Amino acid sequence: MPPELTTHQDRPAEHVRAAIYAAARAALPAPHRQPVWLPAWRAMPTYAAWSALAAALFLMCVHLHLRDQAGYPADSLALALVSEWQDVPLAEECGVDDDDLERQSVSTMLAWMETDLVYDTL
């Protein structure tokens, strides 16, 4: 049979072919899970986002470190308050006499020692 004759052969309808292709596609194995190590060109946005985040963290650490070294107005204020508070005599702040405070302290200490002694000897 001359080969040119067969060019007029019937073919199945398009919907038959479509059904066969759909069946072939459905029978394919499920696509493999996407690996974590993406190809560079596909992962560029991901890499860029992580790089930006890392850079921001680094800059923040450097900034905090430098700030600690140089001091900070709020810290200076706190230190000033503490030193000022330490410089203020307790007697003045509470309105009591230094001697009274000392006496009360001694009597408190003695009372505690006596109590401790009593329990220790029971």
Next chain:
Amino acid sequence: MSDDDRDIREYLHGSMSAFHRLYARYERAVFFYIKSMVRQHEAAEDIFQDVWQQVINKLPGFSFKGAFHNWLFTIAHHKVIDALRAAAPPAASLDDPGDDAEGLALHELIADPAPDVVRQLSAKELWQRVLEIVAALPPAQREVFALRIESGLSFKEIAALQGTGLNTVLGRMHCAVTRIRAALQHDVIE
């Protein structure tokens, strides 16, 4: 590795392009064979789709030991037999020898050159006329003719597919060709 084997492996690894190549390689041949046997376009389409559905289902278990086209046409052959039996149980079976002339050699089949009618009709007209003549052949002859013309199966492979001897297949082909030739010459004379 043959093109078929390579395409099957690629398809099983997920390539629809490979399936397309495989399908396109055999679409016309399988459809021609089926339509030659059942003689109805819609019925042929149904069987054709069944054949490919089975091919798709069984491809993962394909052994690659034999040729794909033998496997494909064996599936088609069984589907055609099932369809013919279901459609018309008392009709002539594929095992019906028809007007077989046993014992003819291959050289006898191809010795006679194409008749003049081939040169007098346009290709399309000739093909339509051949299809009409083939449709009137007994099933066994029709099958041999269809398989031999388009599928690329050897007579030996067709004999294995039909479960008959080589001489029987050659005889069927000879009868088919003789009838076609006679019918075409009759057309020209008229």
